[in-house]
Amino acid sequence: MAYGSPEPGPDGIAAYYTHIRGGRPPSPEALADLVERYRAIGGSPLAEITGRQAAALGRRLGVPAFVGMRHSAPFIEAGAAEARAAGVERLVGLVLAPHFSRMSLGAYEARLREAWGDGLVFIPGFHDHPAFIGAVRGLLQEALEGYPADHLFFTAHSLPERILADGDPYRDQLQETCRLVAAEACLPPWELAFQSRSTTGEPWLGPDILEALAASGARRALVCPVGFVADHLEILYDLDVETQAFARRRGIEVRRTASFNDRTEFVDALAAVVSDFLSP
Numbered sequence: 586m587a588y589g590s591p592e593p594g595p596d597g598i599a600a601y602y603t604h605i606r607g608g609r610p611p612s613p614e615a616l617a618d619l620v621e622r623y624r625a626i627g628g629s630p631l632a633e634i635t636g637r638q639a640a641a642l643g644r645r646l647g648v649p650a651f652v653g654m655r656h657s658a659p660f661i662e663a664g665a666a667e668a669r670a671a672g673v674e675r676l677v678g679l680v681l682a683p684h685f686s687r688m689s690l691g692a693y694e695a696r697l698r699e700a701w702g703d704g705l706v707f708i709p710g711f712h713d714h715p716a717f718i719g720a721v722r723g724l725l726q727e728a729l730e731g732y733p734a735d736h737l738f739f740t741a742h743s744l745p746e747r748i749l750a751d752g753d754p755y756r757d758q759l760q761e762t763c764r765l766v767a768a769e770a771c772l773p774p775w776e777l778a779f780q781s782r783s784t785t786g787e788p789w790l791g792p793d794i795l796e797a798l799a800a801s802g803a804r805r806a807l808v809c810p811v812g813f814v815a816d817h818l819e820i821l822y823d824l825d826v827e828t829q830a831f832a833r834r835r836g837i838e839v840r841r842t843a844s845f846n847d848r849t850e851f852v853d854a855l856a857a858v859v860s861d862f863l864s865p
Contacts, residue, residue, distance in 0.1 A: 588817070666700070684710055728840060736803035738794060
């Protein structure tokens with residue numbers, strides 16, 4: 586499962602964000618900004634990438650794999666119905682996001698359990714799985730080859746700060762991922778920052794990547810979006826366009842690690858996650 590992506594064009598983007606907002610359409614100004622962001626990146630490739638990830642994982646495990654999106658077709662319910670029609674009796678739910686929050690993975694689980702019923706095995710993230718940690722280290726080693734970064738920023742999607750009052754593990758899991766990755770790797774000084782926060786009028790987890798970048802004193806930075814596993818708007822625009830423009834204005838060189846997408850090492854890591862979770 587993954588978050589989803591809009592159909593091309595203003596109508597598709599409006600429908601997508603109306604679904605995200607629980608049926609409330611975005612304002613004309615917000616919609617115009619979103620349309621421009623998607624235009625700047627040539628549209629989101631997330632749906633296509635998720636399909637490739639699922640197909641590769643199914644081949645790797647030797648089982649049928651189905652795709653369900655939270656906010657766009659094919660929706661989670663459609664993926665569950667497809668699995669049921671194929672004769673599946675025991676379904677494994679895997680969200681393509683490493684870190685658990687009740688606002689994120691918890692919402693996927695609720696949707697899938699309602700659609701599927703009994704016989705569901707839900708994997709609540711993989712933030713500390715050795716195969717995932719090793720795959721992240723590989724991305725970092727690749728990005729640092731010939732690039733002497735003086736600062737490393739791990740990033741993830743921000744969420745409202747109120748999740749912390751409820752004991753949500755999201756931030757703690759992110760910090761644990763960073764520590765595990767850094768424990769056996771030769772890395773520049775690093776910190777965890779957040780990105781892509783919404784303007785809802787309430788505090789969100791920080792520091793924001795732009796604030797952290799400005800305060801760091803870095804001249805040559807590397808960004809590793811460890812909370813994401815595929816290219817989409819939050820990578821291709823928020824990091825590759827917005828953060829790059831911010832850095833250029835301040836004379837800072839910024840590069841980022843490649844996205845996993847359907848790279849073999851990531852598919853192998855997902856296969857290990859699923860296999861280990863199902864092992865007695």
